[in-house]
Structures are given as structure tokens and as C-alpha cells.
Amino acid sequence: MSESIVKQRHYLKAMGIDLWLERPQAPQSTSNWQKLEQTVAACQRCALHCSRKQTVFGRGNPEARLMIIGEAPGAEEDRQGLPFVGRAGQLLDKIIEGVGLKAEDVYIANVLKCRPPNNRDPNPAEMAECGEYLQQQVALVAPQFILALGRIAAHYLLGVSTPLSRLRGQSYVFGQTQIPLWVSYHPAYLLRNPTDKAKAYEDWLKVSHLLLK
Secondary structure (H helix, E strand, O other), X not given: OOHHHXXXXXXXXXXXXXXXXXXXXXXXXXXXXXXXXXXXXXXXXXXXXXXXXXXOOXXXXXXXXXXXXXXXXXXXXXXXXXXXXXXXXXXXXXXXXXXXXXXXXXXXXXXXXXXXXXXXXXXXXXXXXXXXXXXXXXXXXXXOEEXXXXXXHXXXXXXXXXXXXXXXXXXXXXXXXXXXXXXXXXXXXXXHOHHHHHHHHHHHHHHHHHHOO
């Protein structure tokens, strides 16, 4: 604080004039995150709000270089309010660590913020309603890379219906942002088909090598 400001405040105090100090404002990005999360928590755009326990927003570093996007919450995610915290989430965390990445390197979210009943696939109308929230999350994170996990997330993000086996191993871009996007298997699929873990590991290594350059 400059000497002139100190003197000015001293004189004002001596004259009995109250000093009003401007409160520090929350960083704009923090404010935007809070507003978006509150909006999602109160969302009733589709019928999924009737069966959810709570919305599932995201977890990880909101300034991460890599954004991981899955399809929808499962039962454990619905209970805890966080994505990828069940068995599939535990496998995901092991994969992240196994390719040399850290928790602060990633931000994790789903296309849908509410669990579909009985873990059924999200329908197009539900994804259309939730898509705006995901777009805002991507804009706030501003990642250098996106990794889509599973067929449904990949099809939604890329606007295609190509089999996941043919989408793997190639670099794409996401929408108008042109963020490089890669595709790999969903951890839940790998739990059912462990023979494909080696392929998934190859996908993750490519992304991690880009991040660690």
C-alpha cells in the first residue's frame, strides 16, 4: 500500500469517517464453476431428475490439461455425487497412475449428470439436454486434450456412429474448440472384457506421452 493512501486513511479515521474497504471478489472462473454446478444440481430438464439421488458434476483439477469424459453415472456415482468412483472408477484411477499421470493432470466428467434407471444407455434427448452443461465444463477447463471413454461418449462428442474399435488409435478434434480428442474403452467395459486392457493401455500411453512432452 502506498504512503499517500496510508496518510489518507489516517486523516479520514481522525475525522471520524468510517473506512469502507472493497471486499475481494472471487476469481471469475471460480464463480462460473459454482454457478454451473448449482444450475446442474437444480436441473429438471429431463425425467432423470425424478429417479436420481443427486447430480454428478465432475471431479479432478478444473485447470487440468486432460479432460476425461464418460457417458453417465452409475449407482455408486449417484450415491456419492462424483463420477467414476465405483469399480470402474477404481480401475480408471489405476490406469491414470499406471501411465505416469497424476490426479492434478485430469478432470473427469460424464455426458449425463444424472444416472439413467438400471444403468441403461443414455438416450439422445437426455444427452441433448445435458450437452450444454458439458460444453460449459469443457470451456471452463480449457484442456489441451480430451479422452472419450466408451462408445456412447465417443459418438456424442464426435457426432458419429462408427464402431469404437475403428475410432481408437486416431486423433480427432472436438467441435469448434478444435481440442485434440482421443477415444478409448470405458473402464466398465474393461472389467467385463479384460483381454482388451492391453489395447486401452496403448491408447492411454499415446495421450500421456503427449501430455508429458
